[in-house]
Amino acid sequence: MNSLLTENELSFKKDVREFVNKELMPHVEEWERRKQYAVESVKKFADYGLFGILVPPEYGGLGGTIMEYLIASIEVARASVSLAAVFGSPAGIFTDAILKYGTEEQKQKYVPPAIAGDKIACFALTEPGAGSDAAAMATTATKAGDDWILNGAKQFITAADVGDVAIIFASVDRSLGAKGITAFIVEKGTPGFTVGKVEEMLGLNASSAGELFLRDCRVPGSALLGEVGKGLRIAFSSLDLGRIHVAGQGVGLAEAALEATLTYTADREQFGRPIGDFQGVQWMLADMSIAVDAAALLCYRAARIADSGKNYSAAAAKAKLYASKVAADVARDAVELHGGYGCTKDMPVERYYRDAKLIEIYEGTAEIHRTVVARSLRA
Numbered sequence: 001m002n003s004l005l006t007e008n009e010l011s012f013k014k015d016v017r018e019f020v021n022k023e024l025m026p027h028v029e030e031w032e033r034r035k036q037y038a039v040e041s042v043k044k045f046a047d048y049g050l051f052g053i054l055v056p057p058e059y060g061g062l063g064g065t066i067m068e069y070l071i072a073s074i075e076v077a078r079a080s081v082s083l084a085a086v087f088g089s090p091a092g093i094f095t096d097a098i099l100k101y102g103t104e105e106q107k108q109k110y111v112p113p114a115i116a117g118d119k120i121a122c123f124a125l126t127e128p129g130a131g132s133d134a135a136a137m138a139t140t141a142t143k144a145g146d147d148w149i150l151n152g153a154k155q156f157i158t159a160a161d162v163g164d165v166a167i168i169f170a171s172v173d174r175s176l177g178a179k180g181i182t183a184f185i186v187e188k189g190t191p192g193f194t195v196g197k198v199e200e201m202l203g204l205n206a207s208s209a210g211e212l213f214l215r216d217c218r219v220p221g222s223a224l225l226g227e228v229g230k231g232l233r234i235a236f237s238s239l240d241l242g243r244i245h246v247a248g249q250g251v252g253l254a255e256a257a258l259e260a261t262l263t264y265t266a267d268r269e270q271f272g273r274p275i276g277d278f279q280g281v282q283w284m285l286a287d288m289s290i291a292v293d294a295a296a297l298l299c300y301r302a303a304r305i306a307d308s309g310k311n312y313s314a315a316a317a318k319a320k321l322y323a324s325k326v327a328a329d330v331a332r333d334a335v336e337l338h339g340g341y342g343c344t345k346d347m348p349v350e351r352y353y354r355d356a357k358l359i360e361i362y363e364g365t366a367e368i369h370r371t372v373v374a375r376s377l378r379a
Contacts, residue, residue: 001296005071012068016075019048028080031206032351037162038206039120041086046117050076051090055099059111066241067303070248074299077252081355082206084249085158090114092245093238094121097167097183101226101234106185110165122166123242124154124212125235131156132368134169134232135178139214141170146221148184150214153196156362160210161198164188168214169231181231184223192217203354239363240313243320244306246363247299250323253359254292257327257334257352261285264338264347275337284337288330295323314376321369324360331356 002010023044031038045051053069055061062068069092077084095111102110113119130137139152150170157166165187173180186193196211226234262285265276275281302315334349335342342349360366 001293001300004297004300005067009067009071012064013071013075016050016072017078019050020075020079023048024076024079024083028083028206032080032082033205035200035205037159037208038083038086039162041083041206042117042120045087045091046115050087051095051115051117053091055095055111055115059099059107059115061111061115065303066244066306067300069241070244070299070303073245073248074252074255074296077249078256080206081249081253081359082204084245084252085204085207088242088245089123089158090117090121093123093242094167096241097123097225097234097238098185100237101183101230102185103222105222106225110185114165119164120159120162122157122159122163122212123238124157124160124166124168125239126154126156128153128155132365134235135181137169137171137181138174139168139170140174141172141182141184143172144218147218148221148223150184150186150192150217150219152214154212154214156199156209157212158207158209160212161195161208166212167225167234168212169235170214172228176229178232179229181235182228183225183231183234184219185225186214186217186219186223190217190219201358203351203356203358205351236313240316241306242363243316243369244299244302244312246359247295247302247316247319247323250320250325250327250356250359251292251296251299253327253352253356254288254295254323254330257331257349258285258288258292260347260349260352261288261334261337264341268339281337284333288333291326291330295319295326298322314373317364317369317372317376320363321366321373324356325366327352327356327359 052061053064057063076087114121127137142149168184168186171180172182192215194213198210268275298319302319305315306312331352335353341347
């Protein structure tokens with residue numbers, strides 16, 4: 001797969017892997033066992049510059065490419081999908097939305113602190129009653145002079161409990177459906193903006209997902225992000241980028257699961273020889289390897305299209321759909337080939353198996369992505 005990357009991209013990949021192995025891997029198991037958002041990782045990402053991959057230099061970033069963002073997503077996910085989730089918002093959907101649609105004042109105020117790790121950022125779209133059907137959101141925004149008053153609840157928001165600032169999506173008129181949805185930037189400490197329950201999830205234990213509540217939360221007119229009624233356009237634009245990121249998580253997890261299984265099947269002996277010598281096991285390993293490569297190819301394709309400036313919604317949907325399925329399939333087979341040991345906390349494949357299920361669901365379910373792809377075929 002390295003033959004598909006440029007020399008600069010290969011060098012970047014090597015550097016990120018060294019960073020992950022040195023700064024993240026020694027702490028992964030501890031952070032996962034603690035089952036809290038790994039705030040310690042934030043400064044590590046920021047100090048290395050990874051949060052600023054896609055941010056122009058004038059705002060303190062590296063001015064890199066979406067391919068580099070994908071590469072970093074894969075490399076971080078090889079260590080921990082939880083940490084890839086920590087990395088994803090400040091490096092991707094949060095800063096992307098503000099850079100594309102924010103005022104110059106908003107860019108200067110929110111982007112540099114986010115990529116420096118001084119402010120933890122959230123992207124709050126999902127609600128208890130509005131997941132795949134984002135246009136059904138019940139959170140409202142009512143004009144009050146020059147201000148806006150927000151009321152509603154958000155669910156499954158990454159870093160909800162530790163976030164300092166969030167992009168909140170709300171409807172200015174629910175009768176308008178999608179055309180009423182508008183984006184706002186809301187800071188922690190704003191009266192009426194509170195954190196609810198932090199969910200105990202199946203996986204991603206070194207990240208967090210929780211509720212955000214808005215009760216007569218008054219924000220100034222300057223909190224408006226983009227135009228009134230254009231919130232879903234902002235959300236979906238950034239989610240295309242987020243889907244490449246989550247697809248990269250799937251590839252990274254699958255790579256790690258395959259590597260762990262190759263090692264285990266070479267070391268584990270039954271019937272007087274390594275189990276990796278049995279043809280049935282070899283066939284499983286071969287299928288796992290083929291699937292990982294195919295998923296990576298779809299991800300690389302999506303990133304290349306995105307970097308070319310063309311619409312990449314369908315390409316991102318294909319990559320996320322397939323890479324998440326590969327992650328789940330490869331993780332399942334990894335557990336199978338580890339036998340009983342694969343079901344213990346001592347083996348990383350147990351964590352991969354749990355995390356893979358979440359990759360299939362968040363940033364859009366498989367059914368939503370199939371719908372996106374199907375619509376693109378008729379365009």
